[in-house]
Amino acid sequence: xxxxxxxxxxxxxxxxxxxxxxxxxxxxxxxxxxxxxxxxxxxxxxxxxxxxxxxxxxxxxxxxxxxxxxxxxxxxxxxxxxxxxxxxxxxxxxxxxxxxxxxxxxxxxxxxxxxxxxxxxxxxxxxxxxxxxxxxxxxxxxxxxxxxxxxxxxxxxxxxxxxxxxxxxxxxxxxxxxxxxxxxxxxxxxxxxxxxxxxxxxxxxxxxxxxxxxxxxxxxxxxxxxxxxxxxxxxxxxxxxxxxxxxxxxxxxxx
Amino acid sequence: xxxxxxxxxxxxxxxxxxxxxxxxxxxxxxxxxxxxxxxxxxxxxxxxxxxxxxxxxxxxxxxxxxxxxxxxxxxxxxxxxxxxxxxxxxxxxxxxxxxxxxxxxxxxxxxxxxxxxxxxxxxxxxxxxxxxxxxxxxxxxxxxxxxxxxxxxxxxxxxxxxxxxxxxxxxxxxxxxxxxxxxxxxxxxxxxxxxxxxxxxxxxxxxxxxxxxxxxxxxxxxxxxxxxxxxxxxxxxxxxxxxxxxxxxxxxxxxxxxxxxxxxxxxxx
Numbered sequence: 001x002x003x004x005x006x007x008x009x010x011x012x013x014x015x016x017x018x019x020x021x022x023x024x025x026x027x028x029x030x031x032x033x034x035x036x037x038x039x040x041x042x043x044x045x046x047x048x049x050x051x052x053x054x055x056x057x058x059x060x061x062x063x064x065x066x067x068x069x070x071x072x073x074x075x076x077x078x079x080x081x082x083x084x085x086x087x088x089x090x091x092x093x094x095x096x097x098x099x100x101x102x103x104x105x106x107x108x109x110x111x112x113x114x115x116x117x118x119x120x121x122x123x124x125x126x127x128x129x130x131x132x133x134x135x136x137x138x139x140x141x142x143x144x145x146x147x148x149x150x151x152x153x154x155x156x157x158x159x160x161x162x163x164x165x166x167x168x169x170x171x172x173x174x175x176x177x178x179x180x181x182x183x184x185x186x187x188x189x190x191x192x193x194x195x196x197x198x199x200x201x202x203x204x205x206x207x208x209x210x211x212x213x214x215x216x217x218x219x220x221x222x223x224x225x226x227x228x229x230x231x232x233x234x235x236x237x238x239x240x241x242x243x244x245x246x247x248x249x250x251x252x253x254x255x
Numbered sequence: 256x257x258x259x260x261x262x263x264x265x266x267x268x269x270x271x272x273x274x275x276x277x278x279x280x281x282x283x284x285x286x287x288x289x290x291x292x293x294x295x296x297x298x299x300x301x302x303x304x305x306x307x308x309x310x311x312x313x314x315x316x317x318x319x320x321x322x323x324x325x326x327x328x329x330x331x332x333x334x335x336x337x338x339x340x341x342x343x344x345x346x347x348x349x350x351x352x353x354x355x356x357x358x359x360x361x362x363x364x365x366x367x368x369x370x371x372x373x374x375x376x377x378x379x380x381x382x383x384x385x386x387x388x389x390x391x392x393x394x395x396x397x398x399x400x401x402x403x404x405x406x407x408x409x410x411x412x413x414x415x416x417x418x419x420x421x422x423x424x425x426x427x428x429x430x431x432x433x434x435x436x437x438x439x440x441x442x443x444x445x446x447x448x449x450x451x452x453x454x455x456x457x458x459x460x461x462x463x464x465x466x467x468x469x470x471x472x473x474x475x476x477x478x479x480x481x482x483x484x485x486x487x488x489x490x491x492x493x494x495x496x497x498x499x500x501x502x503x504x505x506x507x508x509x510x511x512x513x514x515x516x517x518x519x520x521x522x523x524x
Contacts, residue, residue: 023282026403033385047391055385058382061378061382117293120286121321124284125321133304133313141283143293179518180515180518181511183523184510187456187514189455189456190455191510193451193489194496199374200374200375201444206444208445212445212448213451216450217452217480224383226445227445230445231442
């Protein structure tokens with residue numbers, strides 16, 4: 001199918017707003033899952049959007065900006081990847097294959113936005129010298145422009161100029177690569193899981209991870225069920241820990 | 256200085272205003288030089304306007320709050336709340352104390368906040384949501400909105416707690432949060448344990464034939480342990496991430512190549 005101009009425009013505005021949401025209200029517009037869904041909705045293929053969004057979301061589960069570190073932009077990538085797959089009539093694996101390199105590439109624009117804001121910080125410093133509070137406040141709000149554009153521009157350019165290129169490429173993509181990307185799409189969520197394992201106190205609490213694994217792999221409990229069991233186990237742990245505390249309190253506090 | 260104190264009272268409305276400004280504005284001016292410094296100054300602005308009427312005072316206050324600041328956005332509310340309480344009482348007399356509390360708290364608070372509000376929050380909310388979405392359920396995409404709005408409430412409470420407890424939050428509240436963090440980590444790790452078999456797809460199509468007997472490798476592996484291959488890939492990724500100089504970008508490339516290679520060797524399909 002062809003992409004209409006209003007669809008390009010809508011997705012461009014969405015990318016702008018979604019990035020601002022990720023920085024402020026965080027009602028999750030800025031996540032790949034929502035980006036895939038919204039794109040699927042606009043392009044008329046919701047199942048595709050959901051699957052692409054969810055797959056990318058699982059990959060980046062642990063990839064979040066800790067302390068302002070720049071991470072790949074999988075929100076914009078989910079928009080472009082989903083749209084291209086629908087335009088060219090390809091499957092989910094194709095969308096993921098497109099989205100991954102785009103997400104990695106867009107890391108640079110995130111850095112550019114953060115760099116551009118330094119200019120507003122300097123302007124604000126000057127306003128502060130004059131005691132101009134409103135000037136300082138205005139400079140903070142100016143940050144909206146680089147932040148929003150860092151997502152809106154690639155989405156617009158990608159969708160406006162990219163669809164013909166993508167169609168041409170897909171016509172020549174060999175089976176060994178397409179099949180390989182399909183397998184890669186299946187194992188890539190391992191990354192999100194692995195990053196989270198690095199971030200959480202795995203060495204101290206690894207037995208709980210084994211519980212989760214057994215519930216899913218052997219007993220086929222759904223993730224919501226596992227989350228409920230995890231909650232119960234965590235509550236029980238804290239309860240028992242507090243119950244046992246009075247006996248140990250006489251000694252040295254090692255907490 | 257003390258005679259003017261009555262009219263300088265911070266109202267509930269001011270706190271609500273600061274709460275929204277922190278949510279909406281803390282990260283808008285994020286830059287490499289002062290990070291959330293510009294945003295922090297923006298957030299606390301209504302209080303500065305109320306407390307400091309002279310140009311000299313305002314200049315000092317603006318410069319003080321434009322300094323380097325960076326923490327988990329949700330945790331910033333506790334700090335800004337405590338800051339307001341201090342400035343309401345002492346004004347800019349203790350400039351070093353204000354600066355010290357801000358920089359002293361932002362690090363440890365980010366440690367707790369990144370674990371609770373970023374890592375664990377995302378693990379639980381988005382693994383469940385993505386899992387639903389993968390099954391074609393539209394609710395999966397929309398469900399993260401609900402906990403997100405619950406977090407606003409937490410952030411509002413943090414603003415109030417910070418203001419009411421003032422400087423004491425440094426000790427008391429952080430200890431309470433530590434316990435909560437432990438519980439949340441257990442919940443998070445349980446979900447992660449279930450996540451690998453649920454979402455990592457690695458099917459082995461290899462079949463060995465000897466005469467009439469067909470041996471499907473996948474069935475064999477399942478008899479040893481279900482989801483063995485997905486778990487092995489997760490553990491390999493975990494190990495790789497622990498190596499020096501290895502990051503998530505390299506891991507993406509590694510897994511892409513691994514997928515293509517294993518597909519063409521007909522080990523995975």
